[in-house]
Amino acid sequence: xQKIEQNxxxxxxxxxxxxxxxxxxxxxxxxxxxxxxQDPGRGPVFLLLIRENEKEKRKERLKVTFDTTLxxxxxxxxxxxxxDSATYLCALDMEYGNKLVFGAGTILRVKS
Amino acid sequence: xxxxxxxxxxxxxTRGQQVTLSCSPISGHRSVSWYQQTPGQGLQFLFEYFSETxxxxxxFPGRFSGRQFSNSRSEMNVSTLELGDSALYLCAxxxxxxxxxxxxxxxxxxxxxx
Numbered sequence: 572x573q574k575i576e577q578n579x580x581x582x583x584x585x586x587x588x589x590x591x592x593x594x595x596x597x598x599x600x601x602x603x604x605x606x607x608x609q610d611p612g613r614g615p616v617f618l619l620l621i622r623e624n625e626k627e628k629r630k631e632r633l634k635v636t637f638d639t640t641l642x643x644x645x646x647x648x649x650x651x652x653x654x655d656s657a658t659y660l661c662a663l664d665m666e667y668g669n670k671l672v673f674g675a676g677t678i679l680r681v682k683s
Numbered sequence: 684x685x686x687x688x689x690x691x692x693x694x695x696x697t698r699g700q701q702v703t704l705s706c707s708p709i710s711g712h713r714s715v716s717w718y719q720q721t722p723g724q725g726l727q728f729l730f731e732y733f734s735e736t737x738x739x740x741x742x743f744p745g746r747f748s749g750r751q752f753s754n755s756r757s758e759m760n761v762s763t764l765e766l767g768d769s770a771l772y773l774c775a776x777x778x779x780x781x782x783x784x785x786x787x788x789x790x791x792x793x794x795x796x797x
Contacts, residue, residue, distance in 0.1 A: 613791070
């Protein structure tokens with residue numbers, strides 16, 4: 572079955588730097604990959620979606636890449652701010668069935 | 684427009700009891716998915732309803748069930764609660780429930796089983 576791996580350890584970076592989060596998957600190559608942000612005690616919030624035929628997607632300070640050969644997606648936040656501190660989840664579609672599988676998430680802490 | 688709402692926000696139940704959680708999707712959204720989130724297992728898919736029909740189901744025991752009403756509101760029920768059912772239960776709505784659709788999550792219901 573599909574397995575998704577995200578950095579299990581928290582990522583601590585300094586304000587103003589670029590944060591890079593990794594999402595690796597095994598087996599089935601998804602047609603779509605989504606990134607969500609989750610703050611403590613709240614539901615995830617959709618950030619970006621990238622399709623398998625897209626190499627890169629940008630939205631303001633956010634950038635997502637999708638490498639189907641490496642089976643990996645990278646999520647970048649440029650000029651990071653303390654307000655970017657949260658857990659970031661990647662989600663992929665399943666090989667069978669119309670549903671998403673979420674990774675465990677990576678905690679990002681941006682220090683001023 | 685109003686976001687996804689879930690009630691109640693917090694719930695404490697005793698082992699063996701049953702519980703019903705409610706989710707009201709964004710107006711116009713016909714798909715509602717339910718997830719269980721725990722520190723150890725992360726976000727796990729329970730089931731998805733579209734136009735009052737269960738369209739997808741995750742790997743959870745039959746104690747977990749749900750339904751969707753004609754106005755797209757959804758409920759999930761857990762019978763014979765176990766300690767391991769303690770979790771944050773999230774529902775998400777989307778226009779049509781396609782994997783390319785953005786999902787809008789509610790704030791969740793925090794269930795504690797004692």
